[in-house]
Amino acid sequence: MAVPVELAPDYYLTNFRALVDFVMARYEPLLSDGERRFYTAFQALDIDSQRLYVRLLSRKGVPSSAGSLFRRSKLVYAEIDDLPRAAERLVEAGLLRRNPELPLGEYLPLFSKAELLACSSTPLPKTLKRQALELALLEQGADQAVLLDALLSTESLLAVQAAEHFETFKLCFFGNLRQDLTDYVLRDLGLYRYEDYPLDRRHLPFQSRAQIDQHLRYYDCLGQMESTLDPGPNMILALAEQLPDGVEGDATLHRRLDRLRLALARQLERLDELEAADQLYRRCTRPPARERRARIAIKRGDIDAGLALCREILAAPHNEAEQVFAESFGYRTARREGHLAGWEPPARYQPPTQTAVLPQAPERVELLAAAYLQEGSFRPQAGQCFYVENSLFNGVLGLFVWDIVFAPVPGAFFNPFQAAPSDFRTPDFYPLRRAAFEQRLAELDSDSLARRVWQHYREKQGIANPLVAWEALPKALLELALARIPAEHWRQLFQRLLSDIAHHRSGLPDLILFPAAGGYELVEVKGPGDRLQQNQLRWLAFFAEHQIPHRVLHVEWQQP
Structure with missing residues (x-):
């Protein structure tokens, strides 16, 4: 069992520093003067001020035209020894603004209903909804200044500055503005390990x-x-x-x-x-x-x-x-x-189908079907059956072409925490690596496939790969699959997967059966009332075209 990892109280600061240092080291010539000044100003701060700034930058404040707003009295961070002093230094550095001049409406969301009612120059009903209360206060005209003075008389408001500069750093580091420093936390907790690829x-x-x-x-x-x-x-x-x-x-x-x-x-x-x-x-x-x-x-x-x-x-x-x-x-x-000239009806493939009547049970229908095929009355095909769905063929492909997936293609990797190249799920993934993929597939035979798969299985165990679900690839399954599935079938499967990986990596059959007599068979399981999806039908038609053994197993529940 993995030993629990305890993060330092200011782990977020370590991660923030790593991010901005990474971007500065690699992109400094492309950064604006303002972005470079932001970096320099932050580096010059004492540790408490850095901690407070990163806390506020990462936290959701009240949006305003002056930046995200926070009430000084609501800020409590145990790891910051002198928070008032840290806030003062941030104001001096231009990374916070104290009590920025704003319209009253931008301040109101910072305060509770009780506080707003208490500061109103005219009595207002306590039953007013929040939106109605704020509207009533804004309609007080000349009394707005009195209300504002009352709200700020015992409170200091802080507006975060330079957040737009950090957006540039995040973009350069992550390649997008959706991700955040959580990726570092997952790494620090040991939840993910990432491949080592060049980032020059x-x-x-x-x-x-x-x-x-x-x-x-x-x-x-x-x-x-x-x-x-x-x-x-x-x-x-x-x-x-x-x-x-x-x-x-x-x-x-x-x-x-x-x-x-x-x-x-x-x-x-x-x-x-x-x-x-x-x-x-x-x-x-x-x-x-x-x-x-x-x-x-x-x-x-x-x-x-x-x-x-x-x-x-x-x-x-x-x-x-x-x-x-x-x-x-x-x-x-x-x-x-009435324009049928030159148009033929699309081909409709009807896969071989079997029906199994099974006792209803709480387990997944796919697992019940696997047990039926492996141990049931269908003895001529009895053998070992695994629930694999999309994991087997994707996983073996990922192991076989591991080095190509993580090859240093320009623009593929932004930072050290990517489970996949940035273009992995796009139409550009295959064309940008076409020569390497074609050569690897041309060399594919049973020996080369097994050699590369087992090499990466040993050397890369636990490292994130977009095609490999480690927990779904037990050694016994891999041994049987590599021994029983012909090299030409692997090649055809891999070519189809790579041709449109975003769409083809799903829809594969639920089960793989290895009969005692040898060979293998792919089985798509459909429970009562379930129907084949379009991507599943396309895979089944592909199997038929390339003589890959397959069938559909319809499960019906045994009547009591």
């Missing part, structure tokens, strides 16, 4: 200040999106025009911009602003932009344009899901409109 300047994702500024602008637009979607199309179009153009070679930024444009265009569709939505979709290079444009064309009655878009997709699909859409939607539209 030439491999870093940001190579220019323009990149940093455009990513920051993207996140500013993303922050505005929620308040933009409801007012109407004009606000949506205005936000779309604020988006940066992107930087050549920065695939991450282009993905993010496409994702935001797709969301804005989809909302325009919902508002029936079809022309505006179509124009915005045209500026997106990734799915489902062409799918949405085809749907818009058909909805507007332009059948030829809609079908032409479906043909364009079929000629060069971005992924399998887009191809499936074009085949199905194009055929249905062509049949309905």
Whole structure:
């Protein structure tokens, strides 16, 4: 059993320092004068002041035009020896502002209902809801100054400064503004171990200040999106025009911009602003932009344009899901409109199916099915059966290509705490490593596969990998899988997984059966009332195409 780890009281300061030092060491030439001054000012502080600043920077205060607001009397941190002195030094350093001049409405959320009622110049009902109470106080006109003096007479308010500079440091470190210092805590607690990959300047994702500024602008637009979607199309179009153009070679930024444009265009569709939505979709290079444009064309009655878009997709699909859409939607539209020339109905694969009637039990239906196949009356195929779902083939692939997944591709790694390269779930993952993957797959035979898998299984045990779920890969399962599954089957499976890893890493069968007589079989289990999903059907059709043994097992409950 792992020994519990006790973190130091100011672990957050250690993590903060590591973050800003990492960024300063690698990105200093790209930082602005203000960002460098922020770093220098923080470094010059005594430890108590540093602790207080990081506490407030990481804490959710009351937002205001002067920065996040906190009441000095509400701040209590046991590890800070002299909090008033620390706050004073932060004010002197320009990292906090004391009692900034703000409209009364920005102060009110800091105080309780009881405090606001007590300071009101005219009696107000105690039953007033919070929003109504604040509105009543703001309507007191000239008495607002009296109320403000009363609120601040015994209280000191602190506004955090330079938070926008730390946003730049976070962006450079994490590559996004979603993550925070919690990643360090997980590392310190021993919950995650990460691969060791190079983080020298030439491999870093940001190579220019323009990149940093455009990513920051993207996140500013993303922050505005929620308040933009409801007012109407004009606000949506205005936000779309604020988006940066992107930087050549920065695939991450282009993905993010496409994702935001797709969301804005989809909302325009919902508002029936079809022309505006179509124009915005045209500026997106990734799915489902062409799918949405085809749907818009058909909805507007332009059948030829809609079908032409479906043909364009079929000629060069971005992924399998887009191809499936074009085949199905194009055929249905062509049949309905009498344009069937050149259109064939999509193939429908019917997998081999068996029904098992089992006693109902509290265990998962997949585990009951595994026991049935392994020990039940179906004796000719009795053997060992494992519940693997998506873990086996993803896991073996991850072990086989471990070094390629973590290869120092420029822009793939921002910091030492990544379980995967930043582009792992994107269409860019395979093309950027195509030569290495193709060579590895060309060399694949049973011996090379087993050698690499077992090498990484021993050397990398417990290290985070986006394809490997260690707890789901017992040694006995791996031994059987590597011995029983032909090398050509592994190659075909790996090629499909890598071709679109974001979509293909799920939908794999629940069970793998290793019959006593040899070989193997993949079994998808469906409980009462459950149906095959589209991604599962596509996998089953793929198995049939490549002679990979498979079936569907429908479970019905035995009547009492």
